[in-house]
Every structure is written in C-alpha cells, then in structure tokens.
Amino acid sequence: MTLREQYKAAIDRLTELSALAKSEGREFTENEVGEITQLSASVDELGTRIKAADDAQAAVARLTAKSDRPAPVLEGVSDRTDQALGAIGGPGGLGDTFVKSAQYKAFRDANPAGFGEGTPITFDRVKVGPLAELGRKANAAPIQAGLDRTQAIRLPMVDLTTPTPLSLLDVITRGQMAGQSIEYLQITAVTRNAAIVPNEILPADSGIKPTSGLSTNLATASAYTYADGFTVTNMMLADAPALATYLNNQLEFNLKSVVEDKVLNGSGTGGNPAGILNTSGVQAQAFDTDMVTTIRRGIGKLERIGAPITAVLVSPQDNETFDLLKDADGRYFSGGPWSAGPNTIWGRPRVVCPRLTAGTAVLGNLGTVTLLDREGMSVLAFNQHADYAARNLVYVRAELRAAQAIFKPAELVIATLA
Template identity: 55%
Template sequence: MPTLREQYKAAVDRLAELAKTAQDEDRDFTEDEVTEVTELSAKADELDAKVKAADAAQAAAAKHAGRTAPPASLQVKDRQEDGDVGTFGERFVKSNLYAEFRKAHPTGLGQGSAVDIGRVKVGSMKEWLSGRKATEAPLQVALGHVAPVRMPMVDQVDRDNLTILDLISRGQASGPFEYLQVTGVTRNAAIVPDEILPGDANVKPTSTIQTELADAKPYTYADGYDVTNALLSDAPALATYMNSELEYSLDSVIEDKLLNGAGTAGEPRGILNTTGVQELTYTPGANAMEQVKAIRRAITRITTLPGGNVTACLMSPEDDEAWDLLQDTADRFMGQGPFGQGPNTSWGRARALSQRLAPGTVILGDWRQVALLDVEGLSILAFNQHKDYAQRNLVYVRAELRAEQVIWKPNRLIVVKPAAA
C-alpha cells in the first residue's frame, strides 16, 4: 500500500498534470476536470495534514524513548519548517538533521567520530538557477543582440561572462520520457490553384519533418568537497563555504555532461555526441581570423533554417583571448582593447565561455532548444565513511541534483571546429 507521502505526491502530480494539459491546449477546465481538481485538492490537503501529524508523532515518540531522532543514515530527506528561506548553505545548517548532529556533538567532533548527517534537501533547481542572467526578462529578449552603444571614452557597462547555464532553457519533469528530436524540416508551402485537374502536376504541397526518437532520463549530477571536522561544526562558516563551493561544483559537472556526455555508461548524451547537430570545419590560420569567418558562415547555416536563430556563441577561454587580441595592420586592437569594458560579442551575438570546450571549437545556435529539467531538486549529504577520512578528521560533503537534459531541435545548433589534419 502506498505511504502517506506517496499518496500525497501522486495527488499533487495529478493536479499539475491537469493544469499543464489545460494550459497547453489553451482552454479552461472541463466540468469533469473541475470535479477532479476539487476532490484532489481536498485529498492533498488532508494527506498533507496527516503527514505533518505523523512527523510530529514520530518526533514525540523518539524524544520520550530517550533518543532525539532515528539514525541519520535512515533519514533520506530532512523535514524543514515551512517558509524556510536563505541560501543553500544556510538551509543546510538550519535543517533538522544538522541541528541534531550539532546537539549530539556540542563541543565539536572528536577523533574517530562517525559522521552521517543524511540527505538534506535544500531547494529546487529553479531556486539554484534563479540568479542566472537568462532568467531576467530583459536579457531573455536581448541575450544575443547587444545594443550598439559606444561611450565617448570608456564603456561603463560592466557585464559578467556568460556560461552555458545562462543560455539554456530549464523546467521540471516527473521522470523519464521519450520525445522526438527534430533533426530537419523541409517546408514546401506554396500557392496552388483552387481547382486541380486529374493529371495536373501542380498538386498541393506537403512539408516533412525529419525526427529521431530520443530518451530523456533522470541522472544524478553530483560533486563533493572535503571539509574538516572543525568547519563542519561551525555553522556560519560552513554555510559560507558551501555557498561558494556548491554552485561551482554542480556547474562544472552539469556543463560537462551538457556538452560532452557520451549517452552511454550512465551518462546523458551531450551536444557534441547528439545526432542532428550541424557541423562546419575550417582551416586555422596564424590568428583567430579564420575562425571568425567560419562562425559567420555558421550563423548563416542556422538563420537560413525556418525560424532559425542564434542566441549566443559558446567558446573556450583560449579562443576568447584570441578574439580579443585580433589587431589590424596598424597594430590597433579590433575589439575593446586592454582599456575597454563592455559586452563581448561574436557578429552581434553574445560570447559565452566554457572550459569544457577544446580550443578552436565553438558551438552556436538557438540555445533555447537545450533544456535541463528538474526531477528531485537539490540535496546535500555529509559523511566521513569515505576513504580514510574518519582517521584524518575530514568529512566528505556532496551536493546532488537529480535532473534530465533534453535537446529538442539538434539542427538548431552547429559545431564549428578545425578540420582534421
């Protein structure tokens, strides 16, 4: 029999499904759907109350049994107070599991102490990505179309470098699903006579869409880092450390799989290994000029597609440097120069950087066709049953995001790279 939590999740998932269906079909709820939504909403409220009551009863029973909580290793998700806010690090150190850990070790961890705080859910992918530039409404419109404004002396507009996570779409999913990747479209729309006689060659046209079946599967994107027992016991310092390291750790692994995922051996399929992504090669020269020209040709490849659009060009830091160092015959810098400041562009499209791309390789196109879908949100684990950490007074802290990545229209992306020697 499903648990209370499973019943509650099923009711909430069904409500979300009904709402999405009505939204996608641009219509109001039917009479039957109104009845179902009303019943499901009441059932979800009732189940939510029962879950909270069960949690309170379990805590009370544990207290009177002479122990503060069940073993941390048995707790897979922390129960946080409703409305809890703050950074991810603050949410972790304010969670019930961390509070129980600190209560059990008020003076800090001793030599050889076992650490297994358990899994603490600290937020959703949407919250983690809420500060990304692409989530801001003005940038969604003008991400790859920087206004041609030049200051008289110094460009005082300071913009941070873009990354792949600023470019892609994001959303939610409840589990694995199959979808059709659009690898090509042939449009034959035309004006035809009102009457077509038998044997007439001017038949009504037919357009075709080339597709390929693809799987979207949830994967756990994870990375970890080492902390000392002393830092683990210092809540403010631990929260500060986690806030700086958490974003970098997950950004690194997600970016790598979005680009280089093999699609086998437990990895999602990245852009560089996806069938249907276009390719254009060029012969490198003494400077970046041949790459500059190749990117312009690649832009044409995308923009001549029906509805094709280039929102940004993703390149390595080495190529970004080569672009900035381009000079004319009088040794004048073609770009901003060493004293300039402002947006970096490639033929009017924003230049984004990735350390996961080999120098010479650039990916450009409509990055909205790539999406990262949240499945279970963001969680943090801390334990010292890792290598010989217990003997060294070290703790392994791991951040995990359960999500799946999709590429809706691979042919809207193109990889520009040097020709094979």
C-alpha cells in the same frame, strides 16, 4: 532568512507539493513523502522557536517599560548565523541553504561545544534547492525567454560597467521530470517549401502544391546522478559561515562544471547522457576563411530554417583569439583592453565554455537544450568513512539527479574554427 521567512517558505513548499500532486491526479511520490516529512518537522520546530522568541521579546518589553532604556532586540543563534552568512556574500548558495536547514541546525544545537573525536555524525539528506538554481547568482534575476540576449549599445571610450558573464547553464532551458526517463521526438531536419500556388491545379498541370517536412528521431532522456564530495574537519563542520563559503565555492562549482561537460560532451554511452557534440541531427559548419566568417556561415544555416540564434558557445582559447583580432592598422576589432562592453559576435552573446574544445564553437537556439530536474540538489554529511571518526574528519557530499534533452538538434550548429 528570518525564522518567519523560513516558516513561510516551508508552508509555501508544502502547498506547492500538494497542488502539484492534485493537478496531476496522483498520490505523493516517495521523494515527495520524504520532503513533506522533513518540511513538517521543520514547520513544527520553527513554530516553537517563533513562539519562544515572541514570548521573550514580550517579557523584555514589559520589564523595560518603566525604564528610559530602549528594549534590546533578542536574536537567537540562528539569526546571528544568518547575519554572518549575509556578511560573506549573501544567502542563496548550496552551502548557505545547507547550514540553514533544520537538520544542520538541530545537530549543531545538540552539540553546542562542537564535534569532538568520536562524535557520530550523520545528517539526513538535506534538500538544498532545485537544479534551476545551480550556477546562478542569488541576486540575479531569472532570464526570461527572448530577453537573454546582450543588447547592442554604443560604449564610451572607458566603460565603467562590467556585465555579469553568461555561462552555458544561463542560456539553456531548465525544467522538471517525474519519472526516471522520458521518450521524445527530436527534430533533426527541417524542409520549408511554402509558396503561392494557383487556386486550382488540373491533372494536366505540371505543378503541385508544395509540401514541407520534418525529419524526426525518437530519443530517450534518462536521469543521471551527479555527485561530488569533500573532506572537512569537525571544526569547520560546526562553523556555519565557513562551511557555507566552502560549499558554495567548491561543491557548487564542481557540480556546475560536470553538468556543463555532459551537456556539451556527453558520449551517450557507458552511463553518460548524449551531449550536443554527440547528438544526431545537429548541423555542421566547416572552416571558411577565418573564425568570424565561419561563425557567420553557421548563422546563415540557421537563418535559412528560421531558427533563432540565442548564443555562440566558444572555448576560453578561442574567446581570447576573438578579443585579440586586429585590423591592418593594428586596431582591435573589439572594444580593446580598456572596455568591458557586451561580449558578442555578429550581435549574438559569446558565451565562454571551459568544457568546450578549442577550435570548436556551438551556436543556435540553445534554449532547445533542456535540463530536466529529477530530484534537485541535496547534501549529506557523515564520518562513517574509513578512519574519519578517529581523525575528526567528515565527508560532505552534494548530489543531484537530472536528465538532458535536445528537442531540436537541427536548430544547433557545430562550427569548426580552424
């Protein structure tokens, strides 16, 4: 992002925070006040830098006006850093956002020679984005409701297109929350008895008008803190492109993994949220004949209550078994090893979840599973840890706070595949 783009983004965020508080008829929260303070300082700094760059460009234009040589384009350290980040895979990741923050840039500008032994290193908390960005590619379009299914198409013998695989975080719903917890009603069972009835039912008649029903359960979604950190050297901390790459590939991946694990396997006790596999009201499908038949039986259970089937979650081991299924003549039921077509089962996206145990599949309306962002993702860096200052080491920690809610457990099925 250029300086002007950063300036506009900061102004837009300030406007967004103000509009949100006004629409809800409340004062700013403590976290919002902290973020507004950081954004205000960033806007002032960016405004000063933009003016300085404009003045320098104007001066160069005047000095070169009488010359045949074209005026050079002046670029600051921050712009060169942005170009370097673009060369390593593009902006948008957790690490890219951190090294472009006002806090990181100010600290690096104050130490142009790098961070040597004894340099006190402490960054203010840097907001690097909402939870909605976790696990999504920077250039990926947001998935719209009803459009996240892999389309059934006829493929050529050799398919040269490789669609980006979906992950669990791509098929669930992302949202926000303002408090530490919320209470909500879960729909654990659905009974549909709609029917044609006579215009009048007399007391002597045996029939009565039908009644449909919902079984519900009062549940609580509490915010939990997810965190991970790495030790880096002072030299890496001063190297923005290298640091961004490291953070994108390590911290962001680890946070995504633990969130997916809790969405699936959270026990609901001992400081853990309740995941899909431990939520009351989720339907169960026992093994029937084979894996493919079992999945279809589960789809049937969902179709009978009118629930959409947006995805089928499988483990890497079971995904491999699906790909290797063959008919009596040894031909693959799927596209085989030479194609890269839609990864589906019964027309529904097959999503690989490394945190899912082999022999278990989850299918149904995955959109009913919701991650509620409480604070968003942030990064801290400091060397006041053990003897790190003497060893030129820095502890970089990323964390987020979020809650998870499953509004309609009845629209999910846990299938046993063996």
